[in-house]
Structures are given as C-alpha cells and as structure tokens.
Amino acid sequence: TGSVGTSVASAEQDELSQRLAKLRDQI
C-alpha cells in the first residue's frame, strides 16, 4: 500500500502542476 499511495500522490501532484501551467497558458 505504501508504494501505491506514493504513486497516487505523485500522480495527483503532477496533475496539479499541469493544471496550473495550463491555467497560466504556459503549455
């Protein structure tokens, strides 16, 4: 469960970063 939890967390972090970049028209 530890590694699954970590990968979910980093996937969600990546998604947030992408949404932020898109919000600022930086992608």
Added chain:
Amino acid sequence: MALPAQLKAIQHHLRTAQEHDKRDPVVAYYCRLYAMQTGMKLDSKTPECRKFLVKLMDQLETMKKELGDNDSINQEVVGNAHIENYALKMFLYADNEDRAGRFHKNMIKSFYSASLLLDVLSVFGELSEENIQHRKYARWKATYIHNCLKNGETPQ
C-alpha cells in the same frame, strides 16, 4: 473547506481573495493563484493538503472561465499592473493616514493588505527592490501600530 495547518502561510492571502470576490475579482483571482503556487511548494504531498489544493485549483479554473474576457486575466502583464496599482493605492492610503496621525483599524488593515498584495506580485516574477522595501515597511507598520493601539500607546 478547512485550511490544513501545513498551509497556514497562505490563509491571509485566501481571506483577502474572499474579501475581493465581489469588490475586485481580478485581485481575488491572483490572490488565489499566489496561494495555489505557494501551497504547492509548502505541501502538496499530504492527502488533506492535496485535497485542499485540488479544490483551490477547481476554483481558479472556474474564475478564469468567468473572467476570461478580462485583459487582466488573460494577459498577465496587464494583471501585474492591476495588482501593483491596487497594492500601491492601499499603501498610499495607509501611509497618508499615518503621516496625518490618524491611527485606526482601517489603516492598519490597508498596510497589511498592501503587504499581502505585494507578496501576490511575486507570481509575475521577481519583486523590484522598491516593492520589497514597500512590503517590509507596510508589514512592520501594520504590526507596530496594531501593538501600540492594543497597549493604549500613541504610535510615533
């Protein structure tokens, strides 16, 4: 949604955003954008922080859709000028009251809000030296005058 303790450093910027949702949605939008960026640096790992930041991102995307035709939102260089003008207007109001010897809650709040909005300016890039000084002075003045009034002393 309650602000997780790890994100305490952005609570006043988020409150300033709420106060401006009706008064000046552009200010509200950039306060939330600053809170988002800062929040992601503070803690985007723990589940409650991630959940909070996802909700904040939802709000930002909705605001961007609602305000999309506003140049201050779709051209960040215009947004930068908007926030800087607003912050300096608040600073000058508080500074005039201070120089006139009129000390009250409103002017303290204006000094403090000006310092928060100068934080927000950093979403557009490095702050100028002048704005760094303004931010430091405004935050110091807000704290100093607040403490004087709390202790029944007259600020110098």
